Amino acid sequence: xxxxxxxxxxxxxxxxxxxxxxxxxxxxxxxxxxxxxxxxxxxxxxxxxxxxxxxxxxxxxxxxxxxxxxxxxxxxxxxxxxxxxxxxxxxxxxxxxxxxxxxxxxxxxxxxxxxxxxxxxxxxxxxxxxxxxxxxxxxxxxxxxxxxxxxxxxxxxxxxxxxxxxxxxxxxxxxxxxxxxxxxxxxxxxxxxxxxxxxxxxxxxxxxxxxxxxxxxxxxxxxx
Numbered sequence: 001x002x003x004x005x006x007x008x009x010x011x012x013x014x015x016x017x018x019x020x021x022x023x024x025x026x027x028x029x030x031x032x033x034x035x036x037x038x039x040x041x042x043x044x045x046x047x048x049x050x051x052x053x054x055x056x057x058x059x060x061x062x063x064x065x066x067x068x069x070x071x072x073x074x075x076x077x078x079x080x081x082x083x084x085x086x087x088x089x090x091x092x093x094x095x096x097x098x099x100x101x102x103x104x105x106x107x108x109x110x111x112x113x114x115x116x117x118x119x120x121x122x123x124x125x126x127x128x129x130x131x132x133x134x135x136x137x138x139x140x141x142x143x144x145x146x147x148x149x150x151x152x153x154x155x156x157x158x159x160x161x162x163x164x165x166x167x168x169x170x171x172x173x174x175x176x177x178x179x180x181x182x183x184x185x186x187x188x189x190x191x192x193x194x195x196x197x198x199x200x201x202x203x204x205x206x207x208x209x210x211x212x213x214x215x216x217x218x219x220x221x222x223x224x
Contacts, residue, residue, distance in 0.1 A: 003031040005198055008047075009038075009058050015046055022050045023087070033106065039065055041072040041080070048073065051087040054106025056133060061115045063122035070128035073107045078128060106130045108177070108196075111165055112138035120165060124172040131175035131196055134162050151181030153188050166192065 004025055006018060013021075018034065025032045031053035036043050039057045047055055057069040071079040075098065083098060107128060111117065112135030124132070136150030140158050149155045162178065169176035170193070177196025180186040186199040200208075 001030045003033045003053065005033050005035060005056070006052075007035045009035050015043075015050070018047065019050050022052060026051050026087075033108075035110075039069050039072070041068075044069070044072040045081055048081065048101075048105060049084055049086045053104075054108065054130070056108045056110060058110045058135065059112055059116075059138070060109035060123065061113055062119050063126050066109050066123045066126040066129060069109055070107050070126060073105060074102045074128060078102050108133050110135045113142040114139075114161075115142075117161060117165060120168055121172075124169065124174050129174060131177055132165065132169050133196060133198070134165060134176075134178035136162065136179060136181070151185060153185060163192075166194065 006013065006021060006025075008018065022032050022034075032051070033054045033056060034047050034052040035056040035058060036047055037058075039060065044055055044057075055069075055073060057065075060066050060069060073079060073081060075081050075083060079102075108131050109123065109129060110133045111120065111123070116123065123129075136158065137147035138150070139161060140147050140150035140155070143157050143161060145155065145158060150158055153159055166176045175195040177194055177198070178189055180189055180197050180199045183199055186197045189197055
């Protein structure tokens with residue numbers, strides 16, 4: 001995988017738990033992206049100090065909020081993030097992280113409401129964003145549907161809104177991505193040119209793997 005996503009927004013994960021998980025994951029080959037609880041400076045600072053390679057910011061509805069996300073994530077002169085010699089700096093043993101962090105850390109706001117879509121051109125004009133992610137469930141709610149309709153590619157109103165965001169991102173040269181839900185939705189959005197797709201969760205991978213193992217065993221038993 002290009003990256004693994006840890007979700008603080010829709011979980012009970014504390015910063016202490018996040019710290020332990022990120023420490024383990026950084027020993028692997030995939031980048032670690034964290035969806036933070038909110039667009040909060042101290043929380044974003046802590047998350048990046050722990051060693052996350054980027055942050056997803058939920059419910060960004062304006063250029064001001066997008067600019068705040070960038071400011072919280074970048075060191076001076078691009079932002080106000082505070083420096084400390086923790087994990088990314090090898091606890092004081094290297095300053096290489098500081099020299100590349102502003103350019104290499106990802107800042108990805110989520111577009112999840114009709115308000116955000118109305119403000120999208122202003123949001124996309126904010127310097128320092130590395131892409132835009134759709135939040136289909138909350139967008140569906142904002143459009144008057146149940147959240148599961150955000151992951152149904154046969155609901156025209158939701159798909160049209162998401163397609164509109166994608167086209168405007170492409171026009172501005174900003175990478176577009178989305179949470180997709182089922183794998184077939186990931187294939188659909190990749191086919192449309194999405195640069196970032198977040199599909200499935202750990203539970204669904206576990207369920208799928210367990211189901212395949214069960215079916216394989218049962219098929220052998222039935223063959224006897």
